[in-house]
Amino acid sequence: MSADGKYIVGQSMDADGEWYGFRWSKETNMQSIEDWLADAGVTVDYATDTAEYISDDGKVVIGKTDDDAVYVARSGGIIKQEEFYPTLVQVGSSTVQNSVSSANTIMFGAQGNPMRNLMGVGERSVWGTVDGGYDNSDISKGGLALGEFGYGYGLADGITARFSVGGSYSKQDLDAGGFVKQTGYYLSPEVSANVASDLYVTVGGYFSRTNIDTSRGYLNGSTQDYSNGSTGADTWGGKIRFDWLNAANLANTDITPYAGLSYARTTVDAYTETGGAFPVRYDETSDHSTIARLGADFVRPMNDTVRLLAKTEVSYQFEDQSAATSGTLTGISDFNVDGHELKQFWVRGGIGAEFDVGGGTASFMVNATTQGQDPTVWLRSNYTVKF
Secondary structure, eight states: OOTTSSOEEEEEEOTTSOEEEEEEETTTEEEEHHHHHHTTTOOOSSOBOOOOEEOTTSOEEEEEBTTSOEEEEETTEEEEHHHHHHHHHHHHHHHHHHHHHHHHHIIIIITOOGGGGOOOTTOEEEEEEEEEEEEEOSSEEEEEEEEEEEEEEEEETTEEEEEEEEEEEEEEEETTSEEEEEEEEEEEEEEEEEEETTEEEEEEEEEEEEEEEEEEEEEETTEEEEEEEEEEEEEEEEEEEEEETTOEEETTEEEEEEEEEEEEEEEEOOEEOBSSSSOEEEOOEEEEEEEEEEEEEEEEESSSSEEEEEEEEEEEESOOBOOOEEEEETTTEEEEEOOOBOOOEEEEEEEEEEEEETTEEEEEEEEEEOSSSSOSEEEEEEEEEEO
């Protein structure tokens, strides 16, 4: 019964002996939940069995369907909790995980070959890099792109400093309908130093600010519905990497093994959705990743100006689950849903070429990975001039 006693819910049996949930008021008399919703233009493709709770104002009813699923209904909409709550996680996890993954892709993708940009004392370099690719994860899929400009300087014998400024874009389609779109910028300094013989260490940092637009799809009865939102995210990270430059040469191919460790942390601001029958308010969310990488870069000269490139890499993420998603289903209740399981181990391979042209060096590499925290496939292209 509602707080003022004007609305009552319960369970009744129809002439065919089928149970159904009902809502009663003086104005409408007893109505099945399905008829109550139909009066508001909502079509339901399943049957209610009970109506067990009504809000104080009489506008929200909770009960069970004939297949024992929990439903939440109000004038204008009805959802099954088992179908609805995963959509909250899809958006919540995508907003934070996309930014975390982007940081790692930049630190070991766009900036993933520091040994090709070493400089002598006083030498300088400028470059432009463009990456574009596609990612297919457990909860979303879509395209991504980034572009950066950088400046490098030979600080001292065996020490090279670099600084990059870039922009990123991604749009991931969600499995339940809708999308998460992110646009932002990043700043990334790094230093490579020769520490012993041909052993180099590279230490780098990363910061980005991202604008996020979301459209969360879900079933409202039998109709696809959407609630939209906008927010922002800050990401910071760091990496350390060891390269053994040209440690071996096989079949006229220089091989540089490397090992790296990166950390990235993203905080997504709280925001409130608008539109749709069941918008929610998301709490502020933070998540992080710690990834170890072991790989090798291969360089094979074809002539004085052209070189073939290849890369192999295995990666392991120490975290096994994304952060929980919490907030408020507007006008109904708070929620706190566990994050989804993460793929912790994946393999990457890349093949490409670099060639001297126009006073600089152009390069490209096609990369592919098994399912993990890096994009499924992406193309890295770069042009560097040293002077």
